[in-house]
Amino acid sequence: MSAPGAPLARPRERLRTGSLRRRVVVAVLLLLAVLLLVLSVTVDQVLRQRLEGQLEQRLLDRAAVAVALEDQVDDEELVDRLAGQGVSVRLVTEDGEVLTAGPPLGTGTSPVAPGAARPSRDDGPGPEPPAPPAGEGVVQRGDVLSTTTELDDGALVLQADASELRSTLAQVRAVIAVSCVVALAVAALALLAVVGRVLAPLDRITATARSIGAGDRGRRLRPDRPGTELGRTAAAFDDMLDAVEGAEARARASEHRMRDLLDEAAHELRTPLAGVQAAADLLVRAERPRAEVERLAVSVVRESRRASRLVEDLLTMARIDRGLELSPQDADLVDLARTAVEDRRLRPGPAVLDVGASGPAPVRADPDRVGQVLANLLDNAVRAAGPGGRVDVLVGREVDGAVVTVLDDGPGVAPQDRERVFERLVRLDEARSRDAGGAGLGLPIARGIARAHGGDVVLRERPDGARGAAAVLRLPLRTGG
Known part of the structure; x- marks a missing residue:
């Protein structure tokens, strides 16, 4: 049980690894189904409006024909000419006579050609739906479209049954629905094949990962188009x-x-x-x-x-690897170098000349650790110089830091070995005794401490071209120094 007030451990989120193939197929099919639904609804609305508009226009055209023919033909011939193609005609004359022609409304009878239904008097196809007032255009009541036109000889009512139009639209909807289902089924089969082909690179990635996990570390995918x-x-x-x-x-x-x-x-x-x-x-x-x-x-x-x-x-060395703790102070690298030289003079060995300095070299560093670096460099130079050898110490400033150069007149170090000497427990001359040669940790420790200060220690050939080597300590200049 966690302590009171302690933050609760957040559960690790797990990657959802459902079938990508199934996700893609389902997503595409859903999108396709929505598009087909929108297309079907659009086609149904457009087709319905188109058919109803044609039927209304047919009534209006017949009404215009009636106005044009009323003075040229008698009433019976006029009714006979206007009837047909799903249009029923009802003419009420001024003396109350009723003439009708055309298919009965509401029966779904196919349109008849002109003349197929002769006009009748008073024995029409039963009660007619109420006609709209004249001048109101086409009016729909239920499945019946009606329009009324005032003639000189009476009132003409033209009507058309839209039930067959609805039946036609229902058949079209059924055909569209079946087509959509078939299209979705075909699309699903095609998507399974196409998506499998498209996702084949993922299978290769998986196979490569398993092969690498089994020990084949050199395998790579090397994509031909890395921008995709x-x-x-x-x-x-x-x-x-x-x-x-x-x-x-x-x-x-x-x-x-x-x-x-x-x-x-x-x-x-x-x-x-x-x-x-x-x-x-x-x-x-x-x-x-x-x-x-x-x-x-x-x-x-x-x-x-x-x-x-x-x-x-x-x-x-263990502290350097772990992260060396420093106690930085304002110091002058010239004073630190002179102190290290004086300490080295107290021990037997070749003469170490006084420090040559071109001026102050202010640094922000741990004096004890920098003194340890200088002592290691001096010890290494004294061993390299040998009995009767000579060691010079030069301190100066450069654009990017303060520099201490320790010169010896020993045998020098070959260029290919100038980095190897900074490896731990490495001695270039194995024939040299361990007492004289040291354990091979001085230079690695010196570099580790210098790098902990933001500087470095390198080994070069002497700048004057003389025999021997030059160990160079570089530290950052103190800000404002």
Whole structure:
């Protein structure tokens, strides 16, 4: 149970991995169904309005013909000519006589040709729907369209039954519905085949990922068109694989370096510890002359100091890897270099000349750590120079920082080895004794501390072209210095 007030852990969101093929097919079919529905409704409305408009226009045309023929033919012939093609005619004369012709309304009878239904008197097809007042155009009541026209001899009512129009529209709707269903079924089958083909690159990505997971780290997709959606996905997949493979190689190399470091550290520690053990055994086994006891005691102290220094160097490297904690202060690199030279003079070795400086070199740094860097560079230069050798220290300023250059007149370092010397526990001259050659951690520690300050340590050939090497420490200048 979580503590009161503690934030609740947010559940991890899981990627929804439903069938992409099914999603695409369903989405396209739904879109197609909506489009077909809109198209069907549009066609139905347009067709209905078109047919009704034609029927209304037919009534209006017949009414215009009636007006034109009323003075040329008698009433019976006029009614006979106007009837037909679904139009029923009813003429009420001024003396009350009723003449009718055409198919009965509401029976769905097919339109008849003119003359097929003769006009009758008073024996028409039953009661007629009420006619609209004259002058109101075409009026629809139920399935009947009507229009009334005033003639000189009476009132003419033209009517048409729209029930057959509705039947025709129903048949058209049925045909459209069946066509839409068939179209959707065919589209579904086609989509399954097309989408399967389109999504084939995803299957290849999956197969490649499984192959890489099985150990084939070198496989890649290499899209031919990286600008497309699938191309960008495949390119990102390849980049991820390159990064993973690089990280795996770096992790493997780091593991090998760590094993080598442990082996070398154990080998380095074994020598001084063996010396301490041997000297201690001789001291406790029997009485020894005073001079020999003193010699053995000095050997114990020397070997223990050597082991202690190696352990301290290893701890320093571990702190650098973890993130070295610094206590930065305002300092002058010239003063720090002079202090390091004076300290080195107190120990045996070749003469170290005074610091040559072109002016102050203000920095913001941890004085103790920078002093450790300078001490390591001086120790390395003294060992390289050898007995009777010479070491010069120059301090100056450049555009991008303060620089300390430690010059020695030793054998120098080959260009291909100038970066290798900064690897841990590396000594270029394996024949050199471990006492004289050190453990191979001085320069790596110096570079690690310098980089923690935002600077660096590099090894170059001497700028004057003389024999030897030049170790260069560069630190950022203090702001405003």
